[in-house]
Amino acid sequence: MLNTPLQMFLVMLAGWMNEQQRAANAYLKEENRVLRELYGKKRLRFSDDQRRRLAAKGKALGGGC
Numbered sequence: 001m002l003n004t005p006l007q008m009f010l011v012m013l014a015g016w017m018n019e020q021q022r023a024a025n026a027y028l029k030e031e032n033r034v035l036r037e038l039y040g041k042k043r044l045r046f047s048d049d050q051r052r053r054l055a056a057k058g059k060a061l062g063g064g065c
Contacts, residue, residue: 002008046054 002011
């Protein structure tokens, strides 16, 4: 299956990158939980600039907007 050292390296690199992405997602989820604890059920009010920035990031992720 993995015939060359390059193939093995690429598989290891992909696994490491996947783990880094999982850690980043876990951090962001926990950050959101903390913010919800701070603000409770109150609706968050975003400025137009903040909404634009969030929309741009969501679109890059493939969010349907």
